[in-house]
Amino acid sequence: MITFYPGPSKVYPQVADYAAEAIRTGLTSLNHRSPGFMEIVRETIHLLHQKLDIPADYHMAFVSSATECWEIVAQSLTAAGSTHPYTGAFGKKWMEYAHRIISPTSAPADTLCLVQNETSTGAQIPMDDLADYRQTFEGLIAVDAVSSMAGIRLDWQRADVWFASVQKCFGLPAGLAVLVYSPAALKRAQAIGERNHYNSLLFIHENFSAYQTPYTPNGLGIYCLMRVLQQVAPIAEIDARTRRRAADWYGFFDQGLPGAPGAFRPLINDSAKRSDTVIAIEGSETDIKALKLAAQQAGITLGNGYGDWKNTTFRIANFPAITDDEVDQLRRFLHTYRTGQ
Template identity: 45%
Template sequence: MLTFAAGPSKVYESVPKYLQDAYSEGILSANHRSDQFMRLYQEAESLMKEKLHMPDDYKLLFTSSATENWEIISQSIVESASFHIYSGSFGAKWIKFAQHINPKSAGQKIAANEEIDVPELSIPEDYDLIAITQNETSNASQVPMAKLEEIRDKFPEKLIAVDTTSSMAGIELKFELADFWYASVQKCFGLPAGLGLLILSPSAIEKAESKGESGRYNSLSFMLENARGYQTHYTPNVLGIYLLNRVLKDMPEIQHFDQALRERMKKLEDCIIGTKSLRLLVDNATTRSTTVLGVAGLEETIKKVKSAALDQGFQLGSGYGPLKPTSFRIANFPAITDQEMDGLMDFLVAY
């Protein structure tokens, strides 16, 4: 069964070889305080800089998942409250989680087709962090880098945290536009679930050190203390980090993936537009995701298409939350080949 779900999604076909190599190289029993692991960590950070263009002065941390980073940022960085800009379910979950730690946290919800009106955006001074879901997996919408740049220019004094769970390693991110970037590896990285990434700017590191929040399992000050020596504060997913290294070594620099995925998404969009009973979930091309396509239709049509797809060996991602009955999602992740996507489009065009 070939899955086009938006995560966990298809893993790279080279993963079985990576797994065998990990066993042969002793990675599966590697001590996370060993020189072997520290070299692995340092190499992962170097590869993130080389392949994803992470700035040299930014720091890579490992977490259990993208979701864990909500808590880390809220407890270890935010002094008063965070201001969230979101359009879908995952952004809504982030703000609710933040409010458990900092009750004054608030935000602004926008429609999936709506662009952030930065000139009209007003964020009071006591909100010291802006939280943005760059790629909202639930409704297949996105915030383009150009819009992030507008926000950074308007609020230079505030820290910015960005959720790129389903876009990091798929599109080129301008890391200098924000202070926190996070993701999980089961989407565009083409790996099994179980590893989260958290990337910090120098300003983010300075803020964590000045606040000095400590005493928790995932206190950022504790994590950074260990990371300076390329170690982790807990026994990490060493295999996941090894697999990440192998994927990064084998992938081209991110601008090539970015271009290829944009071109392929255009073909996929045109396919859906050409059908009789399906339509794009997000009408606005500017806010439509590059890595996840939402497809909408009547409930009976969506049910029929998903069932027929399974018969053909294609697993389509279900719609999320209230969108589940009337939509499905298609992952446009790098691990999915052009031939596989062509096969899916050949199937969908009949509807």
């Protein structure tokens, strides 16, 4: 079965060997404050800086999920309140959750929360738009990059906090997230001084400064992340491949499927706002259901729609672990689906 589900998505096949290696060599039994485990954390952080081109002065930590990062931003980095312009279900959920922690007030927000790549709709915020936010917003900018980090090149300095779970573009099983934060974010955390939770950013930062974790972590996930980072190309190469494949997909659907022009079309009309990593395609509920069933029978799993678009869209993950050969197989299936050839 070939999967194009946008999360959890396809895992790099080498991860099975990495997991077995970690168990066989006893790495999964290391104390999380032992020198051996601290070296794994140190090397993983080094590789993230190197492979994703993250600025040297940006800090890094590993937590359980991007959803936990929503909590960290609200608890440790928001004083006056947060504002959440959103383009889909996950941006809305982040806003609702953050406002349960820090209630909105009439005072200007000091934290701007953006979903760079909205998995539910296949919409993204281009880096140029993020630069505009940077120029006009005076507070901290936090970016949920769950469906784009490690898949496209990010301009890190255009925001203060970035985070992503690893079950998408990193090509790993769920249960781990990468949190990246700037010196300005750390300064804000120090000014707020919030230390009430196990995942308070100051407590996390103190531990990761020594390549330790504040609690017993997903050691297997961190080790597999290190090994995947050792194998993947630098982000500039991955970015070029991701954008090429995305352009091909949008060109394919903009032209309409053979025998059914316009039956399936990109959900996002503005080509500049279309995601490079999650291709969301719209159609009638009947057509979408029939297509997904036929794909499943052909050994291909397409992503379901999400939220308000659950029954009228399907989604195609365009993540690095998915091979060009698998993309070609899906394209051939789509060509023959309507023509029967």
